[in-house]
Amino acid sequence: MPAEEDATIRRSLGIVPRPATPHVEWGSPAPAPAVQRRRAAWPVLGVAGLAGVAGIAAGWWWVQRDGAAPAVPAPIVMIAPPSPPDPVPQPVPPPAPAPPAAFGLPAGPPAPEPVPETPRLAALPPLMEEPAIRDHRADRPVLLRLATNPAIFLIDYPTMEAQGAALNRVAALVEKAGLPRDRVLNEAEMAEAIARAGDTPATFYFGHNYRGTDLARFFQLAERDGLALSPAEDWLHAQFRLARGLVPPGQEIVLLSLAAPGERMDAAGRATILHHELSHGRFGTDPAYAAHVRRVWHDRFTEAERAAFRHFLGREGYDTGIEELVIDEAQAYLLHTPDPRFFTPAHLGLDAAEVERLRGLMRDGMP
Structure with a gap:
């Protein structure tokens, strides 16, 4: 048709x-x-x-x-189910361009990001008043800080042997008579100096006090001469750096030391030595106090009285050629050493009334 x-x-x-018209169910995929x-x-x-x-x-x-x-x-009309679409290839991002060359240098691969180190926080020394320091006992060396003058630090040692191991070479450099001021003794020289003084490493000093500038010079000279620090001196170095970092730039610090009571020193002796050493801390960190003491020493003491102090300190092994050292020790013994086992008028070769007059001159006008 x-x-x-x-x-x-x-x-x-x-x-x-x-x-x-194809049949589509609810929820089924679109045609x-x-x-x-x-x-x-x-x-x-x-x-x-x-x-x-x-x-x-x-x-x-x-x-x-x-x-x-x-x-x-x-x-x-029957509709076959749709076949899945072909996967669409994802575009690959182009590599990041290398950083441009700086100052004419060829550009290289970017440097890896540095991994930040986890900061290690050192334990801060506790602030303590003098009575608390006096009664403190430690089974290991501990750095403390005076609450009334935070520029004064003190290391409390469990024994006098531990104290001597850390600080005897500093004493030899800074103030001990007959020893060099321009270099640190090696271990053999230090042992010989202690034996010559008739002491032991424990009794070479009962307490120590050093300004931050003195300690810095000790560590610099040891490094200059390639002298290895003992473990006790190495720990002392770390405490010194910590203490210096806790005060404003330019502020002088004084680091003192003290040992626990034992067979060579009882609790009363520890209290006397602490009070004596703290006065060195004030002299080294309080310019007004130090200026007053110098003024009294030069203007109000007689030459015979000054000579009496030099003679006494020379017998104790101090280098009396260092005038600042002599003045500092004079105020500490005269005003801050009440225990007669450590100081009496007889040590100066003066009578009690004369020594009391010197104390009055020192206290008069004291800031």
Whole structure:
């Protein structure tokens, strides 16, 4: 049958093909793009097309026989599930450009980021008043700090042997008579100096006091001459650096030492030595106090009285050629050493009344 006649018959019968509507459930994925549906449905549409032609022919036959056409159901088009889309390749970011060359140097690979070190916090020395320091007992060396004058630090040692191991070479450099002022003694020289004085490492000094400038010079000279520090001196060095870092720049510090009572020193002796050493701390850190003591020494003491102090200190092993050392020791013994086992007028070769007069001169006008 010609196509035009077939089309005419189909229009007269009201048979107009409808586009197939796929069935989609709630929540099911959306239909695939049209291109994919066409590609996937071609075999099924071919079968459906043949069924449609057969339906048209049967309708025409009924029209010819009875003059009425039955209702022709719409062809069922089955849609194949969409195939998953091809993965879209992700763009690879280009490598970061190398940093530009600086000062004409060729640019190289970037340096790795430095790993920050975990800071190690040192224990801060506790602030303590004189009575608390006096009653303090330590089973290992401990750095303390005077509450009323935080520029004064004190190391409390458990024994006099431990104190001597850390500070005897400093004493030899700073103030001991007959020893060099320009270099640190080695271990053999230190042992010989102690034996010559008739002492032991424990009794070479009962207490120590040194300004920060003196300690800095000791460590610098030891490093200059390649002298190894003992473990006790190395620990002392660390405490000195810590103490100096706790005061404002330019502020002088004084580092004192004290040992626990034992067979060579009782509790009363410890209290006397502490009071004596703390006066050195004030002289080294309080400019007004030090200026007053110097003024009294030079202007109000007689030369005979000054000579009496030099003679006494010389017998104790101090270098009396260091004038500042003599003045500092004079005020400490005269005003701050009440124990007669350590100081009496007889030590100066003066009577009690004269020594009391010297104390009055020193106290008069004291800041």
